[in-house]
Amino acid sequence: MIHALLLLLACQLAGETVSRALNLPLPGPVLGMLLMLGILVTVPKAADLMRPVAGFILANLSLLFVPAGVGVVAYLGVLHQDGLAILLAVALSTVTAIIVGALAFTAVARMTGNRE
């Protein structure tokens, strides 16, 4: 448990450090994820170590978005003025992106004879 947490935080810390030091456009946690992926692929034992902790965090992923989401109360003024335009832009683009992404996947999968 402690080792798994340590590995998780160490990857994030390494990611943050490299991202800042090299001024990369990639945020630290994403670099940390790539580093963790490298470790999991090269050291199969690490996957067994990480499974309980990673499983617990990912099973409760929705909870982690709540504090930022409550931030909407701080933006009621902006949202009152431009709310409809912002809502339309977010909603239409999200729905379109899901449809385009799924269609692109299935179209290319069919062209290349790739099945689930």
Place this chain on the structure above:
Amino acid sequence: MTEIWSYLTQGPLLWLTLTLAAFAVADAISRAAGRSPLANPVMLSVVILGSLLWASGTPYPIYFEGAQFVHFLLGPATVALALPIRDNLHHVGRAALPLAAALIAGSATAAGTAVGIGWALGLDGQILASLAPKSATAPVAIGISETIGGLPTLTAVLVLLTGMIGAITVTPMMNRLGTTDWRARGFAVGVAAHGIGTARAFQVNPVAGAFAGLGMGLNAIATAFIAPWALGLFE
């Protein structure tokens, strides 16, 4: 009573506890509703906590002092996504071409249409820059928004809104489209609606969840390049 209240509002304990409590209630409602996409636990929690803040006259920064401990876990959670990606790496090798096509098409559509529609509706440049990275996962989108001249905190809210809309619409939309490939369904929602879409995908199907996690991870990288490009189209 007021003495106890002013003591509690000075520490992080009260709002941290209430954040977990609100989520527990929201999750119970979501379960009772048969995991209906309309009873999204994040949205319900935000409504509950927003009402509590409003009713008690508590400013958001005071709330965040407690809630930051939950918020902090977004970083480790991003790192933890490496595990489901690793477990599904064998799918990735076989589906490299469809994945690349869906990533580029989905990511460019997400950023391009958000900025384009916002521009057409007369939103100003700072709000457009806050909109551009909204499909990437929160810590990534906030970083990109800062770099391209947006408002990071507004981006955080837009990221949330994007995730909730994606999580609510994806299942009925994919059923209507007749898309039965769990890989396509999961990957598309991960690219367009990051962690909240991924959380939804895990509720529906494990393969969809893993592909959503992969889509979210890859789009975190892609958005760093695509968001400035999309913004440039309309400036």
